[in-house]
Amino acid sequence: MATVMRFPPFLLGATVLFWGWMVGWLPAAIVGAVALELPRWIRWRWEFSAQDMNRLWDLCGLLFIGKAVIAYATSDLVEGSAHFMPWLPVIFFPFAAAHAFSAQDNVRLNTYFWLRRKKPPHAPSGWFVPYWYFVLCFLSVSSANVQDYRFYLGVAVLGGWLLWSCRGRNAPAWRWAMTLGCVAALGFAGQAGLTHLQNVTQAVLGQFIREFAHLDADVAQSRTAIGAVGTLKLSNRVLLRVETPRNQPPPALLRKASFDTYDGSSLPARWTTKGADFADVSAGAELGVWPLLPAGDTSLVARVTMFLPVGTGILPVPLGAAALTDLLAASVETNAYGTVRAREGQPLIRYTIRYGGTASVDPPPTPRDLAIPEAERATFRQVAAQLGLAGLPPRQAMARVSRYFADHFTYSRYLRGSRQPLRQFLLETRAGHCEYFATATALLLREAGVPTRYAIGYAVPEDDRGGTHLVRARHAHAWTLAYADGAWRDVDTTPATWEAIEEESRPPLQWVSDVFVWVKYQFARWRYYSDRGLLARIVFWLAPVVVAWFAWRIFARQRRARRVVTAVPVERKSRGIDSEFYRIEERLAQAGRGRRPDESLGDWLRREQLAEPLREALALHYAYRFDPRGITGEQRRELHRQVEQWLATAGVPGQSGRKSEEP
Amino acid sequence: MTTGLSPRDVYLAIANNIGTVMKGQAGPTRRMLAAFVVGGHVLLEDFPGTGKTTLAKVLARSLNVEFKRIQFTPDLLPSDITGVSMFDQRDRQFHFQPGPIITNVLLADEINRASPRTQSALLEAMAEGQVSVDGERRMLPELFFVIATQNPVEFRGTYPLPEAQMDRFAMQLELGYVAPADEVAILTAQAQNHPLEHVAPCASAADVLRLRDAAQHVRLSEELKRYIVDVVAGTRGAPGVQLGASPRASLAIMKTAQALALFDGSEFVTPDHIREIAVPVIAHRLVLDPQAKFAGTTARTVAEDILKRVPVPV
Helix, strand or coil, rough: CCCCCCCCCCCHHHHHHHHHHHHCCHHHHHHHHHHHHHCCCCCCEEEEEEEEHHHHHHHHHHHHHHCCCCCCCCHHHHHHHHHHHHHHHHCCCHHHHHHHEEEECCCEEHHHHHHHHHCCCCCCCCCCCCHHHHHHHHHHHHCCCCCCHHHHHHHHHHHHHHHHHHCCHHHHHHHHHHHHHHEEEEEEEEHHHHHHHHHHHHHHHHHHHHHHHHHHHHEEECCCCCCCCEECCCCCCCCEEEEEECCCCCCCCCEEEEECECCCCCCCEEECCCCCEECCCCCCCCCCCCCCCCCCCCCCCEEEEEECCCCCCCCEEECCCCEECCCCCCCEECCCCCCCCEEECCCEEEEEECCCCCCCCCCCCCHHHHHCHHHHHHHHHHHHHHHHCCCCCHHHHHHHHHHHHHCEEEEECCCCCCCHHHHHHHHHHCCECCCHHHHHHHHHHHCCCCCEEEEEEEEECCCCECEEEEEEEEHHEEEEEEEEEEEEEECCCCCCCHHHHHHHHHCCHHHHHHHHHHHHHHHHHHHHHCCEEEEEEHHHHHHHHHHHHHHHHHHHHHHHHHHHHCCCCCCCCCCCCCCHHHHHHHHHHCCCCCCCCCHHHHHHHHHCCCCCCCCHHHHHHHHHHHHHCCCCCHHHHHHHHHHHHHHHHCCCCCCCCCCCCCC | CCCCCCHHHHHHHHHHHHHHHCCCHHHHHHHHHHHCCCCCCCEECCCCCCCHHHHHHHHHHEEEECCEEECCCCCCHHHHHEEEEEEEEEEEEEEEEEECCCCCCEECCCCCHHCCHHHHHHHHHHHHEEECCEEEEECCCCCCCCEEEECCCCCCCCCCCCCHHCCCCEEEECCCCCCCHHHHHHHCCCCCCCHHHHCCCEEEEHHHHHHHHHHHCCCCCCCHHHHHHHHHHHHHCCCEECCCCCHHHHHHHHHHHHHHHCCCCCCCHHHHHHHHHHHHHHHHHCCCHHHHHHHHCHHHHHHHHHHHCCCCCC
């Protein structure tokens, strides 16, 4: 006899009800629970073939994937799984119900794995459906996140119910119950402790992470490569997409942050600020409009798109940015150094910059904007004197400095390293990268009495792809802001050849990675900025068609199969199944002397050395079971008598079996 | 000539007769007789000196039937087995000289030493119950039983039987070494002369044919037919098996199980009979894949595993 797996009656229905109660779909759960338990009262069954079960499993798999795609496409991962998990029992309900109403005990392993479908069924083993459906309901319930005693109590009761059915027969029930109670209590204390630990850890770590990994690092200081040795290397990854109207050039420079204090005391040198708090920009009247300057010039337009991992970070903007529009974020903030930051936007952030005037969010200069470090003063005094900067009006000083760098300096990514890098740059090598030019310009103009700041950000390349400019990591740039005639102005003294030189570092297969980035960008754009309801609508209308097709395939086969079955009745094991001899088997099994599934009765009795005392009874049983001619009433009574006699006299420990009626 | 004994008594008489010579080999003897009774042939594979030839001889002597023996060698020709037509100078005609195959019990000793051509001549005779010589069909006697032997340790200069021909044998038996006590008994028995010389016939060919007829009438339930088919079908997808057993194996199990039931005096087959005979009938028909062979799997262990896996009707 095949070993039939047992599942405690009504447990599956109760689990489904618990699921419905927790996720708030009780009416649906009642219907499902009744459907799963109904086969206990009705006698008919479907004859599902292995292929039908395969199809049904495929259907559930398809529903699973469809629901997962919708959940992912319409919300982010955490929120999406919270929407998705409660659906699991619903998605796999057709399979569980089909199993409940089918004649088979088990579903073969081949059904669950496509790779195994082609192979012949290996063994009559498989995954017993009620077990995994039970686990599935539990998983689903746990995602409903009902954080009170009801959840824990339900899990403990249902888990205990399942364990009760497979407890060891030797131990008394009270001991079992006490053990389970202890485990449940320990589990409750454990999870309460874990929750507390999580809260404490989050509080401690949260602050740490914010300081360590996050945003303010970029704004408080900028580490340069001034004084380092080697070659500057920058990647070709696309960071920003800048779109402008066709007839309008893009903003040349997009600033991320600016700094007022040069610190060359330790090399490589740094630019720092005294630290400036961010202040919220009050949102405009329309959604997504963030005015930066109350009455700024908004004649020019540029739209920037970039990935911002958690939707929070610095937005590069040109110096004269007057307003940001179409920006979906919880808040936008600026600081005294002209940095604009968005909080809690989309991971793919998109904003339109309106700019044009000379006014900027940066406040007027402070004494720090004129400070020159003592160590560098002599060098800059010497160069300033050489250029005759003393006493020149700011605009003229800026022009002269620009011309000086343009005429006598070259761009180089080669870093030589020096104790006095700026001196070496100005007086000896006269070659360097943008950070050298920006720093030297800033300090030289300060020597001339012009307040300056050091700015970092991106230089937007001119190459135009239908108004879209791709800003890559190698377009990262540094330049100087100088204050003249009541406004801050960009002074970029790096020789214009720098972009061409950087361009040479472009790898030959750049387009391959560009294609991937483009696909990722398009997907993100579709995910965050298009009408996502469309997908849900398509799936909503497509799902019934798919379900109907599968149902038709399964039940069309079902009709054929049933016709065949009625024509050629399959012989079921029925004759002799009520033989009294099974009581002997039962008795010996209770005494721990049971028959192994691979033994015949004869082999088993020989092993237990009972072959001789039970020889006649076994012969009668075999005749009753396996002789096509059957046995006479007299022999049947004899079988009954022999079994009764043996059960009464044999000294086998265990409870006595129930009496059976005379035939 | 019939002895007038019941089928079961005929079996017991033959088995006892064999038992006087073959000490401690009751099991293999019983299984061999089951194949013999239902008209199947037996392949004995065992080490030299375990009594393969003796078993064949004592069977032939116990029955009042003709016994012949062919020692297979690489230069043996098909005509050496089937016989040949010789030209007679006196009456200027060809006369058929029957070969050793025209007999009741044939011992084909070391069958794997002959060339495939000769092997197939024997195997055709086994399958069809006839031989074709010079385009003429000659029927073999109704009681025709082949015991072929082969030696599992020597492979040099042998021609292993192809799978299709292994399938013609109803079962493959191993005698194995006997228990020390039995071996002592063998020494005692053969101290003076060979007990084989004292074996007297106890049954006739007609008795055996009557036994065969009775075995065919042993009843077999549908459930047990299904069990046989499940066991045989289990070999076809078993891991490590390249080629499973054929429906011929199912037939052989059914017939030999019927014979065993008859030997036990039962009128119907029980699961125990099927389980007793299943491994010897199935194992030699399986072709294992090389990987399984190198992993130490044998056809016998595969068959035993399948027998363990398929649920037994109880």
